[in-house]
Amino acid sequence: MSVSMPDTYVADDPAGAFPLVQLLTPEGQRVSHDEFSYDGDDDSIRDLFRDLVLSRRIDFEANALQRHGELGLWAPAQGQEAAQIGSGRALRPQDFAFPTYREHGVALCRGVDPALLLGLFRGVELGGWDPAEHGFALYSIVIGAQTLHATGYAMGLNLDGAVGTGDSERDAAVIAYFGDGATSQGSVNEAFDWAAVFNAPVVFFCQNNQYAISASTDRQTRGPIAQRAGGFGFRGIRVDGNDVLACHAVTTAAMQRARDGEGPMLIEAYTYRMGAHTTSDDPTRYRDSAEVETWKLKDPIERVKRYLLVQGTPQEFFDDLDAEAEELGRHLRETCKALPEPDLAELFDEVFVEGTPELAEQKADYLAFRDSLEPEGSAS
Amino acid sequence: MTKMPLGKGLNAGLRAAMEADDKVMIMGEDVGKLGGVFRITDGLQKDFGESRVIDAPLSESGILGTAIGLTMRGYRPVLEIQFDGFVYPAYDQIVSQVAKLHFRSRGAVTMPIVIRIPFGGGIGAVEHHSESPEAQFALTAGLKVVSCSNANDAYWMIQQAIASDDPIVFMEPKRRYWDQGEVDLESAPAPLHASRVLREGTDATLIAYGPMVKTCLESADAAAEEGNSIEVIDLRTLSPLDLDPVFESVRRTGHAIVVHEAAQTLGLGAEISARITEKCFFSLEAPVLRVTGYDLPYPPSRAEEEFLPGLDRVLEAVDRSLAY
Ligand SMILES: Cc1ncc(C[n+]2csc(CCOP(=O)(O)OP(=O)(O)O)c2C)c(N)n1
Numbered sequence: 022m023s024v025s026m027p028d029t030y031v032a033d034d035p036a037g038a039f040p041l042v043q044l045l046t047p048e049g050q051r052v053s054h055d056e057f058s059y060d061g062d063d064d065s066i067r068d069l070f071r072d073l074v075l076s077r078r079i080d081f082e083a084n085a086l087q088r089h090g091e092l093g094l095w096a097p098a099q100g101q102e103a104a105q106i107g108s109g110r111a112l113r114p115q116d117f118a119f120p121t122y123r124e125h126g127v128a129l130c131r132g133v134d135p136a137l138l139l140g141l142f143r144g145v146e147l148g149g150w151d152p153a154e155h156g157f158a159l160y161s162i163v164i165g166a167q168t169l170h171a172t173g174y175a176m177g178l179n180l181d182g183a184v185g186t187g188d189s190e191r192d193a194a195v196i197a198y199f200g201d202g203a204t205s206q207g208s209v210n211e212a213f214d215w216a217a218v219f220n221a222p223v224v225f226f227c228q229n230n231q232y233a234i235s236a237s238t239d240r241q242t243r244g245p246i247a248q249r250a251g252g253f254g255f256r257g258i259r260v261d262g263n264d265v266l267a268c269h270a271v272t273t274a275a276m277q278r279a280r281d282g283e284g285p286m287l288i289e290a291y292t293y294r295m296g297a298h299t300t301s302d303d304p305t306r307y308r309d310s311a312e313v314e315t316w317k318l319k320d321p322i323e324r325v326k327r328y329l330l331v332q333g334t335p336q337e338f339f340d341d342l343d344a345e346a347e348e349l350g351r352h353l354r355e356t357c358k359a360l361p362e363p364d365l366a367e368l369f370d371e372v373f374v375e376g377t378p379e380l381a382e383q384k385a386d387y388l389a390f391r392d393s394l395e396p397e398g399s400a401s
Numbered sequence: 402m403t404k405m406p407l408g409k410g411l412n413a414g415l416r417a418a419m420e421a422d423d424k425v426m427i428m429g430e431d432v433g434k435l436g437g438v439f440r441i442t443d444g445l446q447k448d449f450g451e452s453r454v455i456d457a458p459l460s461e462s463g464i465l466g467t468a469i470g471l472t473m474r475g476y477r478p479v480l481e482i483q484f485d486g487f488v489y490p491a492y493d494q495i496v497s498q499v500a501k502l503h504f505r506s507r508g509a510v511t512m513p514i515v516i517r518i519p520f521g522g523g524i525g526a527v528e529h530h531s532e533s534p535e536a537q538f539a540l541t542a543g544l545k546v547v548s549c550s551n552a553n554d555a556y557w558m559i560q561q562a563i564a565s566d567d568p569i570v571f572m573e574p575k576r577r578y579w580d581q582g583e584v585d586l587e588s589a590p591a592p593l594h595a596s597r598v599l600r601e602g603t604d605a606t607l608i609a610y611g612p613m614v615k616t617c618l619e620s621a622d623a624a625a626e627e628g629n630s631i632e633v634i635d636l637r638t639l640s641p642l643d644l645d646p647v648f649e650s651v652r653r654t655g656h657a658i659v660v661h662e663a664a665q666t667l668g669l670g671a672e673i674s675a676r677i678t679e680k681c682f683f684s685l686e687a688p689v690l691r692v693t694g695y696d697l698p699y700p701p702s703r704a705e706e707e708f709l710p711g712l713d714r715v716l717e718a719v720d721r722s723l724a725y
Binding site: 093094122140141142143144145146147162163164202203205206207208233234235236240241242301302303306307362363364365368369372379380383387390391393394 | 435438456457458460462463489525526665666695703705707708713714
């Protein structure tokens with residue numbers, strides 16, 4: 022008894038229908054594309070570089086905090102910074118993003134204090150920020166669920182007439198983040214269908230980092246992920262997910278289409294997760310170091326640095342940025358330990374808007390029990 | 402007798418079941434190369450091949466739905482749901498399809514499916530990784546639900562569940578995976594759907610399953626120091642319930658306390674209390690008490706110690722019961 026599997030993985034797209042959109046090569050050369058371009062100047066590229074560096078720093082500190090026992094878990098995003106910053110910086114204040122649990126770079130772009138991201142992983146929070154304040158939903162741990170939320174939010178934009186008015190302050194769109202593994206979930210396929218049927222202004226942004234924990238992309242799909250969109254009636258594009266300029270350009274175009282009322286789009290950012298799935302994962306069990314080394318050469322930060330150096334960016338810029346990253350690191354370390362501990366008694370009041378008699382009784386029981394315990398440290 | 406952790410007991414039990422019957426197959430997320438996130442299926446793909454230990458796409462509805470078809474083709478799928486909080490995408494297939502097909506077909510179709518769910522809290526995990534959904538399956542007619550509490554039961558109960566022609570939701574107490582225990586590889590313990598008295602006592606009866614069994618045994622130890630003799634019963638099977646040993650015990654002790662991590666309202670404790678009250682009314686010296694999780698969504702892990710029933714809460718309930 023054996024199950025035969027095709028040995029070539031068509032997601033690599035031999036037919037070439039989904040070539041990678043690339044605007045900056047791993048060597049740091051700008052290249053042109055016949056449809057997409059990055060229109061910012063070198064100052065704006067320095068801004069993107071700054072975000073890339075800071076988001077990697079968040080990761081670095083959070084990993085260290087986890088190792089020191091300050092966080093129960095962390096989901097590293099190293100390697101995916103360009104996909105996150107490129108897309109995150111393509112959003113306008115009135116847009117709304119629906120992340121997974123790994124969108125730390127997008128959170129940075131949305132103005133969420135990175136220290137607040139630690140609450141969930143430290144175990145003191147289940148969220149940590151107000152989604153409406155930042156246009157950034159709470160992290161979603163259940164794979165794929167947020168793609169439907171994003172679609173519903175986008176339908177709401179349609180209903181509110183906040184799409185296609187031509188008013189750039191008003192027109193808004195939604196971006197939904199998810200991984201390659203998520204494309205196997207029914208909910209994600211339902212989101213694609215609903216978005217198309219209702220012409221919802223939502224951009225589906227798949228970071229294909231090649232793995233869903235241990236399962237490589239060919240265990241999720243046998244066709245290019247970008248191709249999925251076609252079957253649902255909208256367009257899919259594959260972009261070099263390690264190229265911040267390309268991610269920015271493609272997302273900017275897709276979001277603008279959506280804001281203009283032209284409906285959903287799928288972007289597959291082809292990238293790689295350099296680290297473990299989470300801090301409790303052991304990637305050596307399922308991938309070899311040669312593969313990791315190959316992807317290291319495509320590092321999303323190095324290529325921008327090479328470009329900026331050739332453009333004559335003064336050393337002072339890099340030094341200032343190092344100091345800023347250092348400061349961010351210090352902020353994360355200090356704020357993490359100062360995040361308030363959850364008080365179970367308060368949580369009884371947060372289950373519902375209008376509490377219930379049962380919860381009130383259980384809270385009273387809990388408090389009575391808590392009070393009955395000897396205070397800590399008291400000798401008996 | 403050999404000593405091994407509960408998780409290893411499951412692994413050895415799965416291996417034995419696969420050796421005994423080549424229709425037994427394993428399917429789940431990351432169960433192959435990785436051996437599952439808890440390593441419960443460690444080494445099985447290496448030894449039984451990729452056709453019998455299948456790394457599933459990331460789709461719980463798919464895992465359950467395709468397993469139904471596989472059983473109709475004669476296979477006996479053992480499915481791993483990675484964490485309790487991720488079973489809900491598969492919930493529709495489980496309660497609407499798996500649970501009903503035997504009944505609907507008047508017995509013509511059988512569903513020998515085992516759905517393994519690492520459940521419960523206490524490991525400091527992020528949200529959706531610490532839930533106790535057992536009652537939602539136990540209240541579904543057509544499903545059987547069991548939970549092991551020690552390595553020996555882990556080894557044998559998983560084999561018994563796989564051998565059963567009925568669909569079984571197999572709840573694994575994830576925080577006990579690393580607990581060592583003696584495993585008797587020669588002789589099986591009680592049948593799958595039987596509860597067991599783990600510790601004898603005369604003053605009160607503690608009734609638990611899965612992760613709370615250890616908590617109750619420790620509570621009984623502590624109570625003994627205060628001169629109270631506590632009987633501890635491991636339910637092992639949650640649907641069907643095997644309550645005769647419970648009734649027998651409560652008739653002797655007159656005091657019953659049900660302990661589980663799941664929320665109180667409509668939890669298993671409610672059903673068990675009702676049945677004890679019906680059967681042992683004249684022997685009861687106190688109302689049947691429950692020590693459970695509160696009716697909250699699972700809290701952030703830094704509050705879980707207060708949320709989960711622990712030694713102190715169990716002992717307080719024992720005292721309260723004995724004070725009647
Ligand atoms: C419904 C559900 N099933 C299983 C899991 C456990 N899990 C967490 S992350 C993950 C892999 C996700 O892979 P992918 O969608 O590619 O995203 P990535 O983490 O690679 O960004 C799995 C299986 C989950 N969180 N939710």
